[in-house]
Amino acid sequence: MSARSENPGASSELTAAGEPELRACAQPDPALAGTPRAEGTPPVRPALGCGRRGRNCSSRAGRGGHVVRGCRDKERAWEPERSGTGGLAAAGHLSNSMASPKKKLQGLVAATITPMTEHGEINFSVIGRYVDYLVEEQGVKNVFVNGTTGEGLSLSISERCRVAEEWVTKGRNKLDQIVIHVGALSLKESQELAQHAAEIGADGIAVIAPFFLKPWNKDVLINFLKEVAAAAPALPFYYYHIPALTGVKIRAEELLDGIQDKIPSFQGLKFSDTDLLDFGQCVDQNRQRQFAFLFGVDEQLLSALVMGATGAVGSTYNYLGKKTKQMLEAFERKDFSSALNHQFCIQRFINFVVKLGFGVSQTKAIMTLVSGIPMGPPRLPLQKASREFTDNAEAKLKSLDFLSCTDLKDGNMEACS
Numbered sequence: 001m002s003a004r005s006e007n008p009g010a011s012s013e014l015t016a017a018g019e020p021e022l023r024a025c026a027q028p029d030p031a032l033a034g035t036p037r038a039e040g041t042p043p044v045r046p047a048l049g050c051g052r053r054g055r056n057c058s059s060r061a062g063r064g065g066h067v068v069r070g071c072r073d074k075e076r077a078w079e080p081e082r083s084g085t086g087g088l089a090a091a092g093h094l095s096n097s098m099a100s101p102k103k104k105l106q107g108l109v110a111a112t113i114t115p116m117t118e119h120g121e122i123n124f125s126v127i128g129r130y131v132d133y134l135v136e137e138q139g140v141k142n143v144f145v146n147g148t149t150g151e152g153l154s155l156s157i158s159e160r161c162r163v164a165e166e167w168v169t170k171g172r173n174k175l176d177q178i179v180i181h182v183g184a185l186s187l188k189e190s191q192e193l194a195q196h197a198a199e200i201g202a203d204g205i206a207v208i209a210p211f212f213l214k215p216w217n218k219d220v221l222i223n224f225l226k227e228v229a230a231a232a233p234a235l236p237f238y239y240y241h242i243p244a245l246t247g248v249k250i251r252a253e254e255l256l257d258g259i260q261d262k263i264p265s266f267q268g269l270k271f272s273d274t275d276l277l278d279f280g281q282c283v284d285q286n287r288q289r290q291f292a293f294l295f296g297v298d299e300q301l302l303s304a305l306v307m308g309a310t311g312a313v314g315s316t317y318n319y320l321g322k323k324t325k326q327m328l329e330a331f332e333r334k335d336f337s338s339a340l341n342h343q344f345c346i347q348r349f350i351n352f353v354v355k356l357g358f359g360v361s362q363t364k365a366i367m368t369l370v371s372g373i374p375m376g377p378p379r380l381p382l383q384k385a386s387r388e389f390t391d392n393a394e395a396k397l398k399s400l401d402f403l404s405c406t407d408l409k410d411g412n413m414e415a416c417s
């Protein structure tokens, strides 16, 4: 199947009478006024420690007189108390408890890509441009850093710290919320990343289930998450449910039952799965709680909105943020047929690339093409997307009116090759 052989410039929208009506995917762009970092929200604190470029991690005096070592220290004596009220965790807590309560994470959240050079090193130099692109071109003001799309698990701990710092620094006064994924196979590393996120002034942390030696039931998983959360007790904590990648099939609905008793900083769920029964029950059983329910399957977001999703974290919001916001706005004003039309258009693109083979590598290639910011190749074991893939994706984006020739700034294609 060739992208060019299709004629997808129109999509089927259900009319009030239920009759399909052909309508072009292109919609006039409403003014997507972004919300600046909330008044009264504390400014991002300056980055501390290990992530500074050109500097190796070393011990430093932390808050409360504790010696806090950098992210790369292997031998740190980490002893957060089970209650989460003592030791180094308490140092983080004291500093963070001064902060006013964070506003709820909602709306679109871009799962950020980690830009890399052709030599496989992280290209920190483009992150500032990336922030501006998300805010100004896509109207997206929340980011989820070092997750799946960011190849977080393929980075060293030191690299993860430095990437997080760069986002916090460059996002200051521009982004609303910066959530750092701190999941790792090692509890110690996860705690280290969590504390680092608190130190640099991130807005929240998220954690996946450890996926090599796996928790075998809900209580064990909760115990793991609780220990990570205790390292940054004042930071909103999100559980990142992505069973297809972790292989941990514990249902989110089960996990959420009573979770705040164990993890007081628990704030919500990032749900990257297609089981809408599980997702719906997470929402239904927690209606009295102010949790954030962030859906992570971009092609099914509309269904999740109906189920009560309060926001969405995904890879496509990097370059289809503006389009997806149109769907959210239609949903808000209860214009469901228009919302469905938007969702179908987005599905057409995702369906097309999924058939070609779609993952993090392809996301990097598409984002490079659309934004003109060189995202570089992925890190092994992932392989760079082929030129053929990028050509086909480009044709599809254009045919859906997701990309016009004027969007393609000089050098976008060069950046792809």
Ligand SMILES: CC(=O)N[C@@H]([C@@H](O)[C@H](O)[C@H](O)CO)[C@@H](O)CC(=O)C(=O)O
Pocket: 111, 112, 144, 146, 147, 148, 149, 150, 272, 296, 297, 298, 299, 313, 314, 315, 316, 350
């Ligand atoms: C498996 C996967 O990568 N899922 C993506 C989706 O945004 C996905 O790319 C999209 O729905 C297209 O299938 C996100 O859920 C991942 C994500 O939020 C992350 O990078 O942490």
